[in-house]
Amino acid sequence: xxxxxxxxxxxxxxxxxxxxxxxxxxxxxxxxxxxxxxxxxxxxxxxxxxxxxxxxxxxxxxxxxxxxxxxxxxxxxxxxxxxxxxxxxxxxxxxxxxxxxxxxxxxxxxxxxxxxxxxxxxxxxxxxxxxxxxxxxxxxxxxxxxxxxxxxxxxxxxxxxxxxxxxxxxxxxxxxxxxxxxxxxxxxxxxxxxxxxxxxxxxxxxxxxxxxxxxxxxxxxxxxxxxxxxxxxxxxxxxxxxxxxxxxxxxxxxxxxxxxxxxxxxxxxxxxxxxxxxxxxxxxxxxxxxxxxxxxxxxxxxxxxxxxxxxxxxxxxxxxxxxxxxxxxxxxxxxxxxxxxxxxxxxxxxxxxxxxxxxxxxxxxxxxxxxxxxxxxxxxxxxxxxxxxxxxxxxxxxxxxxxxxxxxxxxxxxxxxxxxxxxxxxxxxxxxxxxxxxxxxxxxxxxxxxxxxxxxxxxxxxxxxxxxxxxxxxxxxxxxxxxxxxxxxxxxxxxxxxxx
Amino acid sequence: xxxxxxxxxxxxxxxxxxxxxxxxxxxxxxxxxxxxxxxxxxxxxxxxxxxxxxxxxxxxxxxxxxxxxxxxxxxxxxxxxxxxxxxxxxxxxxxxxxxxxxxxxxxxxxxxxxxxxxxxxxxxxxxxxxxxxxxxxxxxxxxxxxxxxxxxxxxxxxxxxxxxxxxxxxxxxxxxxxxxxxxxxxxxxxxxxxxxxxxxxxxxxxxxxxxxxxxxxxxxxxxxxxxxxxxxxxxxxxxxxxxxxxxxxxxxxxxxxxxxxxxxxxxxxxxxxxxxxxxxxxxxxxxxxxxxxxxxxxxxxxxxxxxxxxxxx
Numbered sequence: 116x117x118x119x120x121x122x123x124x125x126x127x128x129x130x131x132x133x134x135x136x137x138x139x140x141x142x143x144x145x146x147x148x149x150x151x152x153x154x155x156x157x158x159x160x161x162x163x164x165x166x167x168x169x170x171x172x173x174x175x176x177x178x179x180x181x182x183x184x185x186x187x188x189x190x191x192x193x194x195x196x197x198x199x200x201x202x203x204x205x206x207x208x209x210x211x212x213x214x215x216x217x218x219x220x221x222x223x224x225x226x227x228x229x230x231x232x233x234x235x236x237x238x239x240x241x242x243x244x245x246x247x248x249x250x251x252x253x254x255x256x257x258x259x260x261x262x263x264x265x266x267x268x269x270x271x272x273x274x275x276x277x278x279x280x281x282x283x284x285x286x287x288x289x290x291x292x293x294x295x296x297x298x299x300x301x302x303x304x305x306x307x308x309x310x311x312x313x314x315x316x317x318x319x320x321x322x323x324x325x326x327x328x329x330x331x332x333x334x335x336x337x338x339x340x341x342x343x344x345x346x347x348x349x350x351x352x353x354x355x356x357x358x359x360x361x362x363x364x365x366x367x368x369x370x371x372x373x374x375x376x377x378x379x380x381x382x383x384x385x386x387x388x389x390x391x392x393x394x395x396x397x398x399x400x401x402x403x404x405x406x407x408x409x410x411x412x413x414x415x416x417x418x419x420x421x422x423x424x425x426x427x428x429x430x431x432x433x434x435x436x437x438x439x440x441x442x443x444x445x446x447x448x449x450x451x452x453x454x455x456x457x458x459x460x461x462x463x464x465x466x467x468x469x470x471x472x473x474x475x476x477x478x479x480x481x482x483x484x485x486x487x488x489x490x491x492x493x494x495x496x497x498x499x500x501x502x503x504x505x506x507x508x509x510x511x512x513x514x515x516x517x518x519x520x521x522x523x524x525x526x527x528x529x530x531x532x533x534x535x536x537x538x539x540x541x542x543x544x545x546x547x548x549x550x551x552x553x554x555x556x557x558x559x560x561x562x563x564x565x566x567x568x569x570x571x572x573x574x575x576x577x578x579x580x581x582x583x584x585x586x587x588x589x590x591x592x593x594x595x596x597x598x599x600x601x602x603x604x605x606x607x608x609x610x611x612x613x614x615x
Numbered sequence: 616x617x618x619x620x621x622x623x624x625x626x627x628x629x630x631x632x633x634x635x636x637x638x639x640x641x642x643x644x645x646x647x648x649x650x651x652x653x654x655x656x657x658x659x660x661x662x663x664x665x666x667x668x669x670x671x672x673x674x675x676x677x678x679x680x681x682x683x684x685x686x687x688x689x690x691x692x693x694x695x696x697x698x699x700x701x702x703x704x705x706x707x708x709x710x711x712x713x714x715x716x717x718x719x720x721x722x723x724x725x726x727x728x729x730x731x732x733x734x735x736x737x738x739x740x741x742x743x744x745x746x747x748x749x750x751x752x753x754x755x756x757x758x759x760x761x762x763x764x765x766x767x768x769x770x771x772x773x774x775x776x777x778x779x780x781x782x783x784x785x786x787x788x789x790x791x792x793x794x795x796x797x798x799x800x801x802x803x804x805x806x807x808x809x810x811x812x813x814x815x816x817x818x819x820x821x822x823x824x825x826x827x828x829x830x831x832x833x834x835x836x837x838x839x840x841x842x843x844x845x846x847x848x849x850x851x852x853x854x855x856x857x858x859x860x861x862x863x864x865x866x867x868x869x870x871x872x873x874x875x876x877x878x879x880x881x882x883x884x885x886x887x888x889x890x891x892x893x894x895x896x897x898x899x900x901x902x903x904x905x906x907x908x909x910x911x912x913x914x915x916x917x918x919x920x921x922x923x924x925x926x927x928x
Contacts, residue, residue: 210772246772300826301739304731308798311728312754315795319765320757400644405637415648421910422655423855425874426899429881430658433892440657479651491922530924540759542858574764575862587761595756
């Protein structure tokens with residue numbers, strides 16, 4: 116991974132970049148090959164060199180440790196192995212679907228529709244495809260963990276062999292535990308997060324990617340009265356870019372995908388840069404020499420950050436609603452006859468107006484944050500730069516564009532990138548303000564829908580899980596490309612270690 | 616000093632332009648402050664608003680006067696007795712209780728995970744350090760949304776979402792969903808630890824301290840700002856989040872958090888009377904004031920964290 120992405124480091128000559136990129140890919144695969152070869156050579160060497168215990172522990176977990184009289188460790192490994200095989204063979208059922216070997220078999224997604232039970236009057240033996248898929252993935256993950264434990268058990272035994280050959284006694288369980296607090300402290304510290312991330316980040320991600328290749332569309336399935344869905348390969352992706360489609364879903368995608376994608380980018384660009392430059396200007400204004408009550412002004416703006424976002428967003432939504440105060444005031448002045456649909460709801464809703472309003476409200480939310488952030492940075496700009504510029508007779512505007520702005524942008528590039536990506540995924544602002552309105556019936560995606568809110572309405576409201584997953588993957592590809600290309604080029608990443 | 620009339624004149628005109636620019640800045644700042652404060656003040660004022668029509672009926676949303684003509688606590692009394700649907704008494708109090716519980720538990724879990732990962736990444740050197748950092752970065756790029764739906768089904772498969780038999784378990788599910796991913800957001804805390812001098816760790820090592828002891832007795836006491844920042848973020852997260860709670864907590868209003876509750880109170884399908892807007896405002900005020908107070912009290916740490924975040928991404 117590391118190597119293949121190195122192309123972003125800026126080479127001396129531009130035409131070198133492409134060749135360097137491919138060279139790096141080449142290096143990556145060569146290294147990978149060498150790594151794999153070394154692994155197997157070591158594996159075989161260990162098997163040949165190892166003691167009887169080590170040889171045995173290739174088949175029975177913990178045998179090597181027991182051979183070296185490391186009983187606690189040995190029995191833990193043995194226990195894990197027994198537990199694994201019991202789990203795989205017994206295939207415990209949760210909510211009616213099995214884990215273990217049966218779950219692996221279920222990954223073909225061939226469920227049964229069940230049969231009618233005349234006694235209870237219900238369907239029995241009806242498969243739930245979503246559980247079959249999930250349990251299959253979990254079982255694969257458990258098998259991978261099993262293999263890791265297997266390798267750990269062998270290397271633990273081999274290490275005890277080596278200790279013995281050197282004339283040392285094999286490390287005791289107590290010693291291993293105290294190592295966790297010292298030389299292996301990182302294992303202790305990272306295990307909780309790794310496990311949590313495995314279950315709540317990695318597993319969901321893999322699950323969701325798999326869903327993109329299935330026909331899991333709960334509306335269709337409910338219409339056909341079934342809980343089963345199947346693998347469909349790349350059909351969902353093909354559907355996304357095909358223009359002619361007969362199904363409702365296909366029409367939805369072909370009509371709304373590109374408008375939503377386009378608006379997502381426009382939104383992300385405007386939302387990021389309006390807040391960014393607005394915040395810088397506000398920070399300069401507040402920090403200007405001779406302005407009194409800096410603290411009061413700053414507190415007022417920080418106040419809006421501190422208020423939970425849903426409150427400020429819902430307040431704005433009420434303020435701008437059809438019956439809200441802004442419309443009432445405008446009517447009182449006689450400037451308008453009927454309410455303006457600022458946020459895309461109600462009569463005469465205008466999509467562009469709603470878009471502009473959303474961007475403006477987002478400025479209201481985002482500017483104080485950038486202000487707060489850049490205030491500290493502004494104070495760090497060496498003042499002799501300004502003094503020198505003043506001596507040279509530079510105007511204030513010139514100083515801003517030549518000194519302040521470049522400095523701030525240079526320092527905050529990582530933030531700018533992450534805030535751009537954050538805005539692509541900015542769910543709350545759109546959902547709480549407009550819910551994607553104005554609608555484009557009969558389609559789900561509305562005028563102000565971003566990819567993420569569209570994904571939300573497709574999956575949560577309309578239960579088109581497979582399409583939602585496809586959109587999720589596309590969003591990932593977009594954000595990942597932007598981040599990797601820009602972030603790895605930034606100084607903050609390259610000089611990650613240089614602080615110390 | 617040599618008297619130089621030209622110079623003095625230049626000074627005077629500069630001062631005059633300084634004053635105009637200062638006045639202009641003040642006006643701009645005051646206008647901007649008003650723009651920022653008006654919507655918020657509107658909510659707070661509406662919370663205290665109790666105006667009645669001549670026939671004694673209560674007026675909910677009033678657009679004619681910004682400042683209420685009668686002030687009182689009627690809306691808070693309404694909020695106290697608010698029931699979201701028949702048979703669900705004191706809904707708002709339940710929402711506050713749920714959110715408080717979730718926030719406290721998440722705060723403890725998340726802070727622990729974040730600080731431990733950040734310390735490892737910053738001060739310890741081990742084989743898989745760089746790969747671990749790259750993997751966390753890539754995982755962070757998947758939209759939280761995409762995994763949200765999957766997390767919902769994972770929790771559902773073990774019965775931790777709103778099911779009929781044990782709806783309270785959905786709160787446990789939400790806590791897990793909030794805090795489990797927290798450890799991956801270690802970057803700001805790592806930035807803090809990076810700045811602590813390595814020599815501290817090294818000299819303690821020479822004295823024979825174990826890594827655990829170094830972390831507990833040397834690093835942690837020095838890390839008060841980042842601990843407070845991390846805890847503040849983790850604690851306020853559940854108060855601010857809307858969508859995860861909405862998806863995982865399901866339809867039983869007894870187990871909602873305040874954000875889901877207030878949203879449904881205002882825009883849900885069970886909107887029955889027009890007075891609900893002021894009640895909603897009272898609800899917002901009750902959530903907002905403690906959170907804002909917390910932020911203001913810990914402002915220093917918050918600003919430090921935000922500034923660090925700007926540079927570290």
